Each structure stands twice: as structure tokens, then as C-alpha cells.
Amino acid sequence: MLPACAWRWQRVLRDVARQCIFPAMSAKGCRLGVNIDHVATLRQARGTAYPDLAAAAQACLAGGAQGITIHLREDRRHIQDRDVYALRREPGVRLNLEMAIVPEIVAIACDVRPDEVCLVPERRHELTTEGGLDAAGQAAAVHDAVATLAQAGIVVSLFIDPDQRQIEAAACSGAPVIELHTGRFCNASEAGAPVELDRLIENAGLAHRRGLKVNAGHGISLDNLRGILSVPHLDTLNIGHSIVCRSVFVGLRQAVAEMAAALESYDGGST
Numbered sequence: 001m002l003p004a005c006a007w008r009w010q011r012v013l014r015d016v017a018r019q020c021i022f023p024a025m026s027a028k029g030c031r032l033g034v035n036i037d038h039v040a041t042l043r044q045a046r047g048t049a050y051p052d053l054a055a056a057a058q059a060c061l062a063g064g065a066q067g068i069t070i071h072l073r074e075d076r077r078h079i080q081d082r083d084v085y086a087l088r089r090e091p092g093v094r095l096n097l098e099m100a101i102v103p104e105i106v107a108i109a110c111d112v113r114p115d116e117v118c119l120v121p122e123r124r125h126e127l128t129t130e131g132g133l134d135a136a137g138q139a140a141a142v143h144d145a146v147a148t149l150a151q152a153g154i155v156v157s158l159f160i161d162p163d164q165r166q167i168e169a170a171a172c173s174g175a176p177v178i179e180l181h182t183g184r185f186c187n188a189s190e191a192g193a194p195v196e197l198d199r200l201i202e203n204a205g206l207a208h209r210r211g212l213k214v215n216a217g218h219g220i221s222l223d224n225l226r227g228i229l230s231v232p233h234l235d236t237l238n239i240g241h242s243i244v245c246r247s248v249f250v251g252l253r254q255a256v257a258e259m260a261a262a263l264e265s266y267d268g269g270s271t
């Protein structure tokens, strides 16, 4: 195993070599889905009617987002049922609904029919989604939920850790898409980050070879984006908290525009 600094230099040299061999290689970009849960968190903090989620979604689209993500949690701490229905009706919004595999929420999803559903694990007292879905340990439940949602015409994605066992389970689940949990990389120390990034890179490659579309999300910010953009085969990054935090200073449209511009530099990552 290489020490962290050797690993970093190895990657720098590989990228330089790639640019020398393929100088004209054009950036292909990566799509941005903006998670607006925390716009709803502000509203729920006071029980007001504002800020308006549909207006927030439109500001994200104006800033260059390709999709809007929301998480209808069982405890309804931010997104409410009415938000899901309202955003589904909002013109131009490609809606990705994050949800746990629970009958009540599956029924709502089948009624609303968002463009995409991302199945996530949920623990009532967690601050945010901790860890990925155990697609391998709950194969039957995941398979059934994927089948039910797919039958309603919804594209299903599984939010999983960058782990070979989970990727293989996802490939057998019937879901055409995965979202790799980037939280461990994004929250890692400088010493721990290279190992976590290698995990993302390897498992994105594996998922791609298994025919899965690869998205990623959790904890991504402009500060850690460089590492994330070295992950290959990325289609969409779902980003929420850092964008909503940045919007306090520059406004939502501008905060999204900054992230969307950064994602344009994606050239397919390390392959």
C-alpha cells in the first residue's frame, strides 16, 4: 500500500500524462441535482409559508441545475407531502425523490410518480442520511420496492456505499442507477481521504462495468469537489447542504451557478 503522499503524486502524474496524450480531450461535464430539503428546513423552523419551495426549485434551474432532489422523511422534518405533489407539478423540474423503503412512502411515490426515486436508509434520530442502503443485506425488500416503483414508471436508484458487495447487490436488484455515498470521503481527514477516494473510484468503475448508471452525493462542497471529479463515470451529483449554506451569502441562483460551473470541468475522472 502506497503512503498518502505517493498516492497523490501518482494521481497527479497520471493526470498530467493524460493531458499530454489527449490534449484536445474536451470536458464533458456532469449533471447537477440540487437537494432543496434545507430550504424546507428554514420554513419548518417557524411554521411559515415561506420560503416557497417551487420558487427555490426555479432559482436552482435558473442557476443551471438539471434536477431537483427532495427527501420525504418518515418524520416529515423538512419536506412535507404537499411539497412532493407541488414540485411534481412545477414546470421544468426533473424530480428525484429520496425515500426509505416503507409502505406509506412507497405508496406516495407511486401516486406522485417522480422522474426518479432514490432509495435510502433512514434512522429517525440521525441528523442526515448516515451510510448507504444495505442492498446486499435486504436484497428481497430492495428488489420488491424497485419492482413496485419501476412498475409505476419511476427510474429507481439505490444510495449505497462504495463497496463491492453493495454494487453487486445493486446490479442484481433491478435498479438501473446507483448513487454512491460520498460522505466518508467528504468528511475524511487529509490522511484518510485518499483511501476513501480510491474506494469511490474503484466502485464507480465496477458499477459502470455492471451496466449501472452512476450518480454520487452527500457532503459535497466546492472545497472537496476536486477529488469527487476524479471519480469516473459520473452522471449526476446530488448536492444540497453546501449550496443552501452558500446561498445565505450570494443567493440560491448564484450558489447553484457556481457549483454548476465547477461541474462543467468534469472530464470523466480517472479511468
Ligand code: PXP
Pocket: 035, 037, 071, 098, 118, 120, 128, 129, 159, 179, 216, 217, 218, 219, 220, 238, 239, 240, 241, 242
Ligand atoms: N444524496 C442523498 C441520497 C442524500 O440523502 C443527501 C442528503 O439528503 C444528499 C445526496 C445531499 O447531501 P448534502 O446535503 O450533504 O449535499
